[in-house]
Amino acid sequence: MTLDETRAMANAIRAEIGKAIVGQDDVIDHLLIALLARGHALLEGPPGTAKTFLAQCFARATGMDFGRIQFTPDLLPGDILGSNLFNFQTSQFTLTRGPIFRELILADEINRTPPKTQAALLEAMQERRVTLDGETHDLPGRFMVVATQNPIEHQGVYPLPEAQLDRFLFKLVLPYPSLEEETAIVARFGAGSGPAKPEDFGLEPKSDQAALSRAQDAMATVTLSDEVAGYIVALIRATRDHSDLSGGASPRAAVLLAGAARARAALDGRDYVLPDDVKALATNVLRHRVQLSAAAEIEGKQISDLVAGLIDDTEAPR
Numbered sequence: 001m002t003l004d005e006t007r008a009m010a011n012a013i014r015a016e017i018g019k020a021i022v023g024q025d026d027v028i029d030h031l032l033i034a035l036l037a038r039g040h041a042l043l044e045g046p047p048g049t050a051k052t053f054l055a056q057c058f059a060r061a062t063g064m065d066f067g068r069i070q071f072t073p074d075l076l077p078g079d080i081l082g083s084n085l086f087n088f089q090t091s092q093f094t095l096t097r098g099p100i101f102r103e104l105i106l107a108d109e110i111n112r113t114p115p116k117t118q119a120a121l122l123e124a125m126q127e128r129r130v131t132l133d134g135e136t137h138d139l140p141g142r143f144m145v146v147a148t149q150n151p152i153e154h155q156g157v158y159p160l161p162e163a164q165l166d167r168f169l170f171k172l173v174l175p176y177p178s179l180e181e182e183t184a185i186v187a188r189f190g191a192g193s194g195p196a197k198p199e200d201f202g203l204e205p206k207s208d209q210a211a212l213s214r215a216q217d218a219m220a221t222v223t224l225s226d227e228v229a230g231y232i233v234a235l236i237r238a239t240r241d242h243s244d245l246s247g248g249a250s251p252r253a254a255v256l257l258a259g260a261a262r263a264r265a266a267l268d269g270r271d272y273v274l275p276d277d278v279k280a281l282a283t284n285v286l287r288h289r290v291q292l293s294a295a296a297e298i299e300g301k302q303i304s305d306l307v308a309g310l311i312d313d314t315e316a317p318r
Contacts, residue, residue, distance in 0.1 A: 001214035003222070003266045006036070009215060010267050012206040016061040020201040021054055022188060023181040027172050029267070030284060031058050031146070035212070036219055036263035039169025039256055040125055040145040042110075042160075042288065049174045051148040052108055053196060059104045060198040062212065063205030064142065067102030071113040077120035081130050095132065100124055103140045103209075107147035111157045118164055121145065125167040142212050162247075169256045170281075171288035222262040223272040227317035231275055232257050235282060235314045239289070244296035244306055249289040257285045275316035283307050 001009075010032050017028055027043070031054075034041045043051045052068075059066035069080055082098035099105065100121075110118065124130050128139045147168070150157075165171075177185060189196055207215070232254050240248030261277040268277075286307045296306075 001211065001218050003218055003269075003271055006215040006218050006266055007269055009207050009211060010036075013058075013061045016203055016206050017054075017057045019203060020057045020196065020198060021050060022184045023177050024050070024054060024174065027054065027174060028058070030170050030172050030281075032267065033260050033263040033281070034169050035062065035142070035144060036216055036266065037169060037256070037259035038142075038144075038216055039260065040147070040167060042165075042168040042171045043146065043148045043174055044151050044171060045148075045174030046176065047150060049176065051174060052106065053198075055104075055106045055146045055148070057198045057201075057203060058146070059106075060203040061206055062104070063208050064104040064144070064212075065102045065140070066104050066106070067099040068106040068108060069099050070108050071110050071117070073113060075113045075117050077117055080117070080120045081124075081132060084133050093133075095137070097137075100130060101137075101139060103142055103144065105143075105145045107145055109149060110147040111149040111160055114158055115161050118158070118160060122164060122167065125164070142209065142216065165288045166250055166252055168288060169260060170284040172284055173287075219259065219262045219266060221271060222265050224258055224262060225273070225317075228261070228273050228275060228278065229258065231314070231316050232261070232278055235278065235310065238310050238314050239286060239307075242290075242306065242310065244293050244301055245290045246293040247291045249286055253285060253289050257281060260285065279311055279316070282311050286310075 013032065014028055021028070031041055043054070045051055056066065078098070080098050080100050082096050082101070084093040085096050087094045107121070124139060124143070125145055128141070128143050129136050130139065131137075176182075236249045236251070236254040236257070239245060242248070257278065260281050261273045264277045264281060265271070265273045283304065287303055290303060290307065292301060292303060
């Protein structure tokens with residue numbers, strides 16, 4: 001698939017999602033970038049900001065096989081991965097596949113389950129495979145996790161381990177809608193006909209497995225110059241030397257940021273990456289990969305402000 005065809009497909013997916021979702025254009029763009037870059041996304045926002053509905057509409061419009069996992073305190077790793085069950089008729093163990101074997105997984109309220117269960121996603125998110133009883137099973141080629149969490153509640157939730165956070169390409173913060181958007185939401189959904197579903201709006205797939213795979217492969221044709229690659233590395237390394245940060249971003253973050261920058265360039269109609277692509281994505285790539293130092297927390301500093309300062313202070317190639 002050419003880059004022009006990829007861009008046309010992405011525009012069709014955007015328009016299809018727009019039939020059901022009001023606003024959230026930037027979040028939808030980042031989800032498309034994550035898909036093309038073979039990355040995962042963590043959506044954080046208050047209740048009622050359509051995090052779950054957006055993931056459902058995104059799966060419908062992209063034609064991906066959708067699976068939802070509702071994370072709860074009593075969820076077990078086997079509830080996610082599946083298990084080998086003994087068949088008394090054949091006297092053999094048979095694999096019962098869990099929901100992780102779908103193409104797009106909605107990990108709903110991911111921070112409501114203990115770290116032991118959250119860890120069941122680690123191998124799947126990094127290697128696109130799972131290991132059960134010593135046997136490795138491959139996941140779908142375009143496997144993607146879209147997780148949601150609520151930033152308001154502190155009771156009954158568990159912080160995500162750093163190893164898992166680092167596997168998410170983006171952490172996307174969903175704001176409350178604007179006045180105009182909220183008015184449109186009430187007009188569209190205020191009839192009281194029950195919870196909205198993607199099929200209620202006639203959403204149809206605008207891609208298929210083969211088309212998405214070709215689009216993902218086409219990202220390799222987008223040029224990433226040595227200068228821009230050096231800029232990405234300098235930005236990532238700057239997070240490790242900042243006095244207000246106790247932990248910096250990993251080399252994985254640099255690799256993922258480069259892939260996302262390629263995807264953003266392609267969606268913008270270019271076959272080369274600009275420093276502006278990196279700048280536009282860096283905050284959502286870094287915000288969940290760095291931690292405030294104790295002194296910075298006491299002073300009330302914000303990670304988003306520090307990351308924005310790093311982006312401004314890191315010299316970009318001309």
